[in-house]
Amino acid sequence: xxxxxxxxxxxxxxxxxxxxxxxxxxxxxxxxxxxxxxxxxxxxxxxxxxxxxxxxxxxxxxxxxxxxxxxxxxxxxxxxxxxxxxxxxxxxxxxxxxxxxxxxxxxxxxxxxxxxxxxxxxxxxxxxxxxxxxxxxxxxxxxxxxxxxxxxxxxxxxxxxxxxxxxxxxxxxxxxxxxxxxxxxxxxxxxxxxxxxxxxxxxxxxxxxxxxxxxxxxxxxxxxxxxxxxxxxxxxxxxxxxxxxxxxxxxxxxxxxxxxxxxxxxxxx
Amino acid sequence: xxxxxxxxxxxxxxxxxxxxxxxxxxxxxxxxxxxxxxxxxxxxxxxxxxxxxxxxxxxxxxxxxxxxxxxxxxxxxxxxxxxxxxxxxxxxxxxxxxxxxxxxxxxxxxxxxxxxxxxxxxxxxxxxxxxxxxxxxxxxxxxxxxxxxxxxxxxxxxxxxxxxxxxxxxxxxxxxxxxxxxxxxxxx
Numbered sequence: 001x002x003x004x005x006x007x008x009x010x011x012x013x014x015x016x017x018x019x020x021x022x023x024x025x026x027x028x029x030x031x032x033x034x035x036x037x038x039x040x041x042x043x044x045x046x047x048x049x050x051x052x053x054x055x056x057x058x059x060x061x062x063x064x065x066x067x068x069x070x071x072x073x074x075x076x077x078x079x080x081x082x083x084x085x086x087x088x089x090x091x092x093x094x095x096x097x098x099x100x101x102x103x104x105x106x107x108x109x110x111x112x113x114x115x116x117x118x119x120x121x122x123x124x125x126x127x128x129x130x131x132x133x134x135x136x137x138x139x140x141x142x143x144x145x146x147x148x149x150x151x152x153x154x155x156x157x158x159x160x161x162x163x164x165x166x167x168x169x170x171x172x173x174x175x176x177x178x179x180x181x182x183x184x185x186x187x188x189x190x191x192x193x194x195x196x197x198x199x200x201x202x203x204x205x206x207x208x209x210x211x212x213x214x215x216x217x218x219x220x221x222x223x224x225x226x227x228x229x230x231x232x233x234x235x236x237x238x239x240x241x242x243x244x245x246x247x248x249x250x251x252x253x254x255x256x257x258x259x260x261x262x263x264x265x266x267x268x269x
Numbered sequence: 270x271x272x273x274x275x276x277x278x279x280x281x282x283x284x285x286x287x288x289x290x291x292x293x294x295x296x297x298x299x300x301x302x303x304x305x306x307x308x309x310x311x312x313x314x315x316x317x318x319x320x321x322x323x324x325x326x327x328x329x330x331x332x333x334x335x336x337x338x339x340x341x342x343x344x345x346x347x348x349x350x351x352x353x354x355x356x357x358x359x360x361x362x363x364x365x366x367x368x369x370x371x372x373x374x375x376x377x378x379x380x381x382x383x384x385x386x387x388x389x390x391x392x393x394x395x396x397x398x399x400x401x402x403x404x405x406x407x408x409x410x411x412x413x414x415x416x417x418x419x420x421x422x423x424x425x426x427x428x429x430x431x432x433x434x435x436x437x438x439x440x441x442x443x444x445x446x447x448x449x450x451x452x453x454x455x456x457x
Contacts, residue, residue: 067360102366113361116456117379127365130375161457175365 016079017042018183018214019064019105023085024073026056026063033059034070035238041183041231044212046205048225048246051235052261057218060235061187064216065107066098077104078182103132106176110188112168114160114175120147121156124175132179139178146174150204166197170204177208184208186217190224202227222265226250234258272336273343280344281351291344298341303334304402310334331403335396342392350385351377383453390446394439401435411435 017040026034033056041047049057062068064075066082071089075082082101083092092098114123124143128134147153150170160168169189176184186205190198198221205228208215219225225232225246232249234242234257242255253259279291298306311330354377362372401412415431 065364067363099366099368102364107364109357109361111357113355113357115358115361115376117383126375127367130371131366131368159456179365 018045019075019077019216021064021075022073024060024063024070024075026059026068026070033238034063037073037235037238037240039233039240041214041216043182043214045231046209046215046217046229047231047233048229049216049218049233049235050220050222050225050261051241055235056238057235058187061107061185061216061218065105065185066102067107077101080104103179104182106179106181106184108169108172108176108184108186108189111192112160112165112172114168114172116160119157119159120152120163120171123160123171124178127175128178142178143174146177147171149207150174164197165193166200169193169197169201173201173204173208183214183216186215186219188218188220190219190221198224222250222262234261236261272340274347276340276344277347277351280348295341295344298338299345303338303399306338307331307334307402310337331400335399339392339396343389346385346388346392347381349388350381353384354380383450386446386450386453390443393442393446397439397442398435 019041020039022038024034024037025032037056037060039047049060051057059068063070069090069092070083072085073090074084075090080101081093082098083090085091093101115126118126121140121143124146125136125139128139129136144153144156147156150173152167152170152174155163155167155171160171163171169192173184173189189205190201193201202224205215205217209228215228217225217229229246232243232246233240234249234253234255236257242249242253242258248254249258250262253262276291276295279287280295282288282291307330310333311326314326358376358380359372362376367376403413411431411434415427418427419425
């Protein structure tokens with residue numbers, strides 16, 4: 001056994017992918033939205049998924065975060081099975097098991113989806129205290145620490161309606177981070193924000209990347225993808241057309257579909 | 270109101286049959302006059318089963334008829350409130366690991382209460398005024414009393430007094446509900 005292999009067995013986080021999905025397919029009625037998607041995300045990786053509207057990238061994210069069920073394929077977090085391909089299609093783990101697996105990932109929504117009747121602090125702390133039954137004092141301390149890193153310490157008693165879009169999005173990132181997820185999913189985190197506020201979120205995500213947070217980001221903004229990610233996936237018509245480092249996929253795309261898509265975007269800009 | 274809540278639950282049931290039956294119930298309750306329903310509840314037991322329940326049944330009959338009728342309206346108000354909550358709220362709760370019951374009682378219901386307060390106030394006020402319909406089965410409610418007194422005294426005053434009573438009562442209802450709305454206005 002080489003030193004490297006030894007290291008891997010001791011630290012499974014570098015060996016087993018944090019998130020792995022193979023041969024995922026999903027249809028809404030007649031419409032085949034996702035066809036045979038396979039993706040594996042390693043610890044500390046930041047993956048951006050880009051592609052035209054209707055390419056299935058949001059559906060893919062919804063399948064990954066268990067908001068939709070897939071028809072075929074298998075999926076796992078940290079090597080723990082969410083679903084496996086059986087003779088009749090994907091077979092999901094029991095509900096109690098899935099509830100435990102939910103703590104392994106976080107999701108940041110396009111339109112934040114903060115709870116309007118809770119203040120900032122309660123939005124962040126309610127789930128860990130009431131769902132995961134963690135110690136309230138510890139959760140509160142962690143929440144304040146997160147708010148501090150997000151530059152929102154002064155806002156802990158504010159209600160979501162009193163915050164700007166960028167602030168709301170940072171609260172929702174804090175809400176996703178408090179359960180110590182192994183991987184964070186972002187569903188177009190900047191689409192509901194104006195360009196100025198997009199910068200705030202970009203900064204936050206880059207700070208997370210610097211701390212080796214594993215992230216998967218669905219985005220419309222190519223520049224954003226180029227700046228934050230180390231792996232870019234281009235999706236169209238429910239399949240992964242091209243993937244690789246941003247300087248390849250975005251700057252020197254090989255596939256004609258990717259080229260056409262990026263061409264159209266640069267014309268718009 | 271609690272009955273309305275139950276009916277709302279049945280109406281929104283995923284089991285088609287239950288939701289269908291409930292929607293027929295709501296349709297009948299809303300589609301026929303309350304006075305007719307009152308008479309049915311009061312005289313029904315006699316004509317259907319030959320039971321004579323006598324005078325003491327007058328008041329319970331009023332309560333039953335009003336509850337059955339208004340529950341249908343409240344159920345629809347609640348349903349509207351629940352369906353107006355964005356799907357994102359359910360999805361956020363789901364991803365954070367809340368169970369279905371936790372999602373409903375902690376996340377959805379507080380927002381539904383806030384949103385349905387104005388129409389609920391409306392219904393309560395209408396309900397108060399509709400109690401005058403109880404005269405149809407000679408239940409001694411305020412309007413009936415006023416009518417007796419007015420004919421005995423040959424005077425408008427009992428009606429005026431009854432009117433003032435209705436108004437004062439509804440004023441209190443509206444006042445309390447308004448206070449409640451203010452208390453919930455800390456968020457949008």
